[in-house]
Amino acid sequence: MQRLIEGSEAIADAAVAAGCRFFAGYPMTPFTELLEHLARKLPEVGGTCINAESELEAVGMAWGAAATGARSATGSTGQGLALMQESFSEMTLAGLPLVIFNMSRGQADYFQSTRGGGHGDYRHIVLAPMDVPEATELTQLAFHLADRWRNPVLVYGDYLLAHTYESVEIEPIDYGTLPAKDWAVDGSAGGSGKSRLVSSLGMSKDPKRSVDPESLWKDVAKRHREIEATEVRVECGFTEDAELVVVAFGTAAKFVRYVVRQMREQGVPVGYVRPISLWPFPYSALAEAAERATRVAVFEINAGQMIDDVRLSVLGRAPVVAIGGISTDASGFGVGRLLDTEIIRERIESALKGQEVPV
Amino acid sequence: MSTDTFLPTDVPPTRPSHKVEQLKPDLLLHTNHHLCPGCGEPLVLRELLEVVTELGAAERTIGVAGIGCYTAFSSAIDLDLIQALHGRAPSVATGAKRMLPDRLVFTLQGDGDMVNEGLQEVIHTAARGESITCVLLNNGVFGETGGHMTSTTVIGQRTKNTLEGRDGSYHGYPILIGDLLAQLEGTVYAARGSVHNAAAVASTKRMLRKAFESQLRGQGFSLVEVLTMCPTGWFIPTADGPGYLDDVLGTVHITGELKADGKLVTTAELRARSQERARRQSAPGQEAERV
Ligand code: SF4
Numbered sequence: 001m002q003r004l005i006e007g008s009e010a011i012a013d014a015a016v017a018a019g020c021r022f023f024a025g026y027p028m029t030p031f032t033e034l035l036e037h038l039a040r041k042l043p044e045v046g047g048t049c050i051n052a053e054s055e056l057e058a059v060g061m062a063w064g065a066a067a068t069g070a071r072s073a074t075g076s077t078g079q080g081l082a083l084m085q086e087s088f089s090e091m092t093l094a095g096l097p098l099v100i101f102n103m104s105r106g107q108a109d110y111f112q113s114t115r116g117g118g119h120g121d122y123r124h125i126v127l128a129p130m131d132v133p134e135a136t137e138l139t140q141l142a143f144h145l146a147d148r149w150r151n152p153v154l155v156y157g158d159y160l161l162a163h164t165y166e167s168v169e170i171e172p173i174d175y176g177t178l179p180a181k182d183w184a185v186d187g188s189a190g191g192s193g194k195s196r197l198v199s200s201l202g203m204s205k206d207p208k209r210s211v212d213p214e215s216l217w218k219d220v221a222k223r224h225r226e227i228e229a230t231e232v233r234v235e236c237g238f239t240e241d242a243e244l245v246v247v248a249f250g251t252a253a254k255f256v257r258y259v260v261r262q263m264r265e266q267g268v269p270v271g272y273v274r275p276i277s278l279w280p281f282p283y284s285a286l287a288e289a290a291e292r293a294t295r296v297a298v299f300e301i302n303a304g305q306m307i308d309d310v311r312l313s314v315l316g317r318a319p320v321v322a323i324g325g326i327s328t329d330a331s332g333f334g335v336g337r338l339l340d341t342e343i344i345r346e347r348i349e350s351a352l353k354g355q356e357v358p359v
Numbered sequence: 360m361s362t363d364t365f366l367p368t369d370v371p372p373t374r375p376s377h378k379v380e381q382l383k384p385d386l387l388l389h390t391n392h393h394l395c396p397g398c399g400e401p402l403v404l405r406e407l408l409e410v411v412t413e414l415g416a417a418e419r420t421i422g423v424a425g426i427g428c429y430t431a432f433s434s435a436i437d438l439d440l441i442q443a444l445h446g447r448a449p450s451v452a453t454g455a456k457r458m459l460p461d462r463l464v465f466t467l468q469g470d471g472d473m474v475n476e477g478l479q480e481v482i483h484t485a486a487r488g489e490s491i492t493c494v495l496l497n498n499g500v501f502g503e504t505g506g507h508m509t510s511t512t513v514i515g516q517r518t519k520n521t522l523e524g525r526d527g528s529y530h531g532y533p534i535l536i537g538d539l540l541a542q543l544e545g546t547v548y549a550a551r552g553s554v555h556n557a558a559a560v561a562s563t564k565r566m567l568r569k570a571f572e573s574q575l576r577g578q579g580f581s582l583v584e585v586l587t588m589c590p591t592g593w594f595i596p597t598a599d600g601p602g603y604l605d606d607v608l609g610t611v612h613i614t615g616e617l618k619a620d621g622k623l624v625t626t627a628e629l630r631a632r633s634q635e636r637a638r639r640q641s642a643p644g645q646e647a648e649r650v
Contacts, residue, residue, distance in 0.1 A: 064451035065455065067441045185439040191417035197439075198442065
């Protein structure tokens with residue numbers, strides 16, 4: 001059944017449909033509504049939602065729930081997630097599935113999401129939906145991928161996504177079977193000689209292994225290389241014959257796609273690439289698109305972060321220019337004046353002509 | 360086998376020790392560990408595992424380990440375990456307990472872990488009345504890093520960063536964590552034990568049992584704080600550990616039940632009682648009261 005609902009509620013419904021049964025968070029604009037909806041919806045299905053005393057505890061609780069094998073999630077804005085990074089990094093090493101929602105205050109958390117603010121060698125799968133219907137799909141996919149890879153998955157949303165009403169239908173999506181969670185700690189194996197240990201320290205109950213962080217870190221790196229090889233998600237439009245390729249992610253990409261399609265109808269040779277997974281980043285798709293283009297333009301609402309990955313993909317095949325920039329409202333949480341199809345069109349036209357765009 | 364297979368612990372060992380009897384608790388996979396001779400932590404661990412066995416709870420117990428010397432035992436304890444970050448064990452235990460409410464869930468934390476890094480979250484976990492048991496191994500120092508001041512280090516105690524002894528006006532004052540948690544409504548049981556002698560070890564075991572029993576009845580949060588020896592971190596001879604524990608930490612963090620059966624007793628009251636006992640014991644002609 002199609003329903004006209006707010007993005008935050010749609011994401012909450014999608015999480016519940018995906019089998020999420022534990023959520024803990026701390027209120028923060030524009031993430032708060034997601035917490036509110038889950039506080040109401042999770043108990044209705046026998047789950048738990050805790051309004052934690054801080055982000056540190058929120059992620060700790062989600063960690064404990066995930067370790068028992070339950071589908072567990074937490075979230076905040078980039079600011080709140082900054083407080084959780086130590087746990088994110090350790091949960092990745094401990095091989096724990098977790099879904100993280102960043103209802104960010106713009107697009108300036110690209111580095112935090114894709115590089116991580118925590119310590120050590122770790123990566124998170126990062127999915128960036130452009131609108132509410134896609135967010136409901138990617139939320140469910142996030143829970144699947146977290147279980148499949150035993151790795152945290154971050155869903156990158158923003159103010160616009162959290163507060164836009166769209167018509168969606170949310171049904172559980174079957175992404176295929178997953179291996180049994182025989183690693184999960186449910187308390188039943190005590191005294192059997194086969195009790196389990198969920199640890200990020202490289203410790204094991206196998207007396208032959210004992211403490212071996214090096215092997216653990218190598219295993220984690222191997223897992224991340226496999227993810228890089230299999231989990232790239234990207235949408236490309238008109239790149240076969242585009243002179244200018246515009247790259248954008250998240251809600252900004254929806255605006256860019258609209259403008260590019262409109263310009264194409266008028267015969268302007270532009271195309272777009274929309275990374276859906278920010279990590280793993282679609283390096284080869286972009287490299288291919290850049291092969292035929294004379295210029296690549298990046299539209300992101302920040303001082304220039306994803307552009308680093310775009311340059312790494314293009315590797316000098318074509319000049320890469322920034323056509324986005326810092327833009328926010330008076331609160332610093334919301335949507336600034338740059339997210340406007342006319343401004344985006346002007347900037348794409350300037351880039352086509354090889355003119356500088358003031359960022 | 361004769362008792363000469365036991366090694367003296369006040370001098371460096373000259374030969375490997377031999378097991379004279381099966382002393383390993385059922386829930387320990389092996390007895391290899393790297394903790395120092397004279398350390399108090401393994402004693403508490405033994406008691407904890409014995410209580411889990413005695414309660415018949417081994418197949419429904421989840422332990423959450425903090426970061427400290429005792430962490431080394433995570434690979435030897437035959438219980439389902441989650442390793443937490445320093446300070447974060449109570450929130451991790453909360454998530455596990457909420458998903459599996461019929462399990463016995465405990466945390467194992469040191470004073471640096473619980474009272475320094477994780478103070479906020481143990482307070483909130485108690486305030487929520489989370490039905491878990493937090494076990495604190497309190498030796499008044501960061502043992503694992505080499506003997507530094509923690510929030511429970513007592514005034515006058517020498518550590519690597521209180522070289523002339525902890526000075527309240529400069530380093531601040533110790534936190535009596537048991538009192539702090541006992542007064543919260545969500546706490547049903549709080550007690551402070553010690554392992555400096557056999558009587559204290561026995562009484563600590565009773566405390567652990569009471570705490571676990573209250574949890575299994577679903578009554579709320581419980582805390583068992585145990586004073587443990589750390590001769591290495593205190594820079595004293597191994598054999599002096601129990602005496603130092605009793606004389607230095609034990610005179611500030613007084614042992615006894617702080618909350619049981621709805622009754623709250625402060626550390627100050629416990630101190631007054633023990634002083635009264637000592638006074639009566641030393642008064643000539645009066646019969647010593649049984650402690
Ligand atoms: S440093 Fe202290 S707490 Fe750590 S093992 Fe040695 S005696 Fe025990």
